[in-house]
Amino acid sequence: MDFAHSERTRELLDRLISFQENEVAPREEPYHRELLSMQDPWVVLPAIEELKAKAKSEGLWNLFLPDQERGGGLSNVEYAPLAERMGRSLISAEVCNCNAPDTGNMEVLWHFGSAEQKERWLEPLLEGEIRSAFCMTEPDVASSDATNMQATATLDGDEVVLNGRKWWSTGAGHPNCKVAIFMGLTDPAADRYSQHSMVLVPLDAPGVKVERMLQAMGFLDAPAGHGEVSFTDVRLPASAIVGGPGQAFAIAQARLGPGRIHHCMRLIGLAELALELACRRATERVAFGKPLANLGGNRERIADARIAIEQARLHVLHAAWLLDTQSPQAIGAVSQIKVATPNMAQRVVDMAIQLHGGGGLSNEFPLAGAWTAARALRLADGPDEVHRGVVARLELARYGKGKWSS
Ligand SMILES: Cc1cc2nc3c(=O)[nH]c(=O)nc-3n(C[C@H](O)[C@H](O)[C@H](O)COP(=O)(O)OP(=O)(O)OC[C@H]3O[C@@H](n4cnc5c(N)ncnc54)[C@H](O)[C@@H]3O)c2cc1C
Structure with a gap:
């Protein structure tokens, strides 16, 4: 196996790192501070639009999209180190137009949208x-x-x-959220996985x-946030359905594979950031006459974090490679990393919080937000238990001659 990055990944990664260090990093902390101090945080601050324009002009735009003309044209394996790097920051994915849920929605439209849907929403x-x-x-x-x-x-x-x-x-x-993909029941008489449709709804x-x-957990995650949305007799032309009535589950499967991998890649970046902060704190702060690193079991905890991150990265890269080369067989691998990576990131960030003492829970460090992001991803895109169910079903099917595989 060759663990080296492709030439294109290496070149993009160099550019991304330099963009993050020179452009994003100096603005990120002031950006969060300003947003947190606002009465109404549901706004786009100028910093974001300025950074988006710079990312676009530097070719660091839509890197997730496997289309050479409109995006990075990268395989999942090639995109992984770039997504990981974006995951170290809470705004990098957005300024590079690589943030969830837009990436998944764009992929749905790119793969399954009609010409009209692409022009109106994908562009x-x-x-x-x-x-x-x-x-x-x-x-x-x-x-x-x-x-x-x-x-x-309902069709009418x-x-x-x-x-x-x-x-x-x-x-x-x-404020710029203009469209939602709505999943709803269209035909209760159809096969269980052909009853639902995806519909593009202007907000x-x-x-x-x-x-x-x-x-x-107390975070609004503004300005994107998480909404409760009601739909009451919303009437749209049937051409707003993506891929045709009853296609929602088939499309969702295609959407969620890369989406879940991208989440895991970004979480590895987040865990790397947490470990870096933990090491800095552990070497710079002194208690009982020693750097924190030399107290109790802190060195072991740091070593365990490094080992856990490396394991998760290899696991995610393997799932990405399977998705690139043997897509249907990648289902089990994607479910495995969807359980393993958020749990790993949650543990590593928790260790970093502990080493920061009370400061770890404050807004002075990005750790409380990072912990919440990792914790949330044990639910979002399917809870751990459902993914464990997929892994167990595939494992047991190897022995039960079909009776365990339903
Ligand atoms: C931060 C965040 C962002 C999100 N973003 C989106 C989004 O953009 N769009 C969207 O549609 N949804 C989103 N979600 C929702 C997320 O996908 C759901 O919360 C998740 O799928 C679980 O559904 P539920 O909340 O209804 O939990 P339930 O279905 O009520 O499940 C509750 C619990 O039951 C247990 N359970 C369920 N099934 C099994 C099983 N087979 N075996 C054992 N135990 C089981 C698990 O412990 C599970 O957590 C988001 C969630 C969070 C936290």
């Missing part, structure tokens, strides 16, 4: 002019089983009518209302 998303949300999870039903979904997308002549309530719709608070369509913004 401005690729340009970074608008933002988007993905509305699947519902407050009233256990949404880790997506077949539970109650919201409806040449129109589709949406009704229902969604929550945890990330991005819905952003200003009559009947769409962002009811409130949720807090994730």
